Amino acid sequence: MNKAVFLDRDGTINKEVSYLNSIDQIAIPQNSIKALQLLQKDGFKLIVTTNQSGIARGFLTEQTLHNIHKYFDILFSSHNIKIDDYFYCPHLPEENCLCRKPKTKMIEEALKKYNIDKSRSFFIGDKMVDVECGYNAGIKTILVLTGYGQSFKKEAQKKVSFIAEDLYAAASWIMSKPSQSL
Numbered sequence: 269m270n271k272a273v274f275l276d277r278d279g280t281i282n283k284e285v286s287y288l289n290s291i292d293q294i295a296i297p298q299n300s301i302k303a304l305q306l307l308q309k310d311g312f313k314l315i316v317t318t319n320q321s322g323i324a325r326g327f328l329t330e331q332t333l334h335n336i337h338k339y340f341d342i343l344f345s346s347h348n349i350k351i352d353d354y355f356y357c358p359h360l361p362e363e364n365c366l367c368r369k370p371k372t373k374m375i376e377e378a379l380k381k382y383n384i385d386k387s388r389s390f391f392i393g394d395k396m397v398d399v400e401c402g403y404n405a406g407i408k409t410i411l412v413l414t415g416y417g418q419s420f421k422k423e424a425q426k427k428v429s430f431i432a433e434d435l436y437a438a439a440s441w442i443m444s445k446p447s448q449s450l
């Protein structure tokens with residue numbers, strides 16, 4: 269079985285932009301690059317899960333979202349990083365779909381598709397919906413303090429395994445877990 273790190277996108281990998289809808293809004297800190305390199309080298313699948321209600325709100329189309337993710341791939345490929353998959357929820361909260369985080373459908377699909385062992389996997393995000401999504405899926409979860417992270421620091425405490433300054437600190441913590449060397 270495989271191990272994976274499930275990653276929120278905005279505020280976790282790239283700088284938070286509300287309803288990012290164009291490639292020139294994508295800014296990826298060096299520490300995110302370093303973090304993804306570290307995790308991928310160690311054999312983790314890298315799976316992005318992102319709530320994109322901007323699609324239902326008409327701020328971007330699904331095609332634009334695909335183009336944005338293609339652009340992420342281009343940026344990452346120059347650093348020898350390959351995101352294994354992008355899962356997104358295009359719905360509004362009030363549509364009550366099964367995919368919008370903190371619900372776990374995106375994770376469950378990825379677990380099946382990539383034969384992932386939950387017990388060796390992690391979820392990293394900057395919002396309470398991320399923390400709750402990982403928690404609901406029964407995956408060890410890390411809150412990063414980038415993006416909206418600071419405002420959820422207290423609330424997240426009981427549901428996370430670790431609170432990290434940023435994605436690189438989260439990756440470093442994962443690498444330091446003794447279970448990772450087994």
Ligand SMILES: [Mg+2]
Nearest residue numbers: 276278279394
């Ligand atoms: Mg986020």
Ligand SMILES: [Zn+2]
Nearest residue numbers: 357365367368
């Ligand atoms: Zn959805």
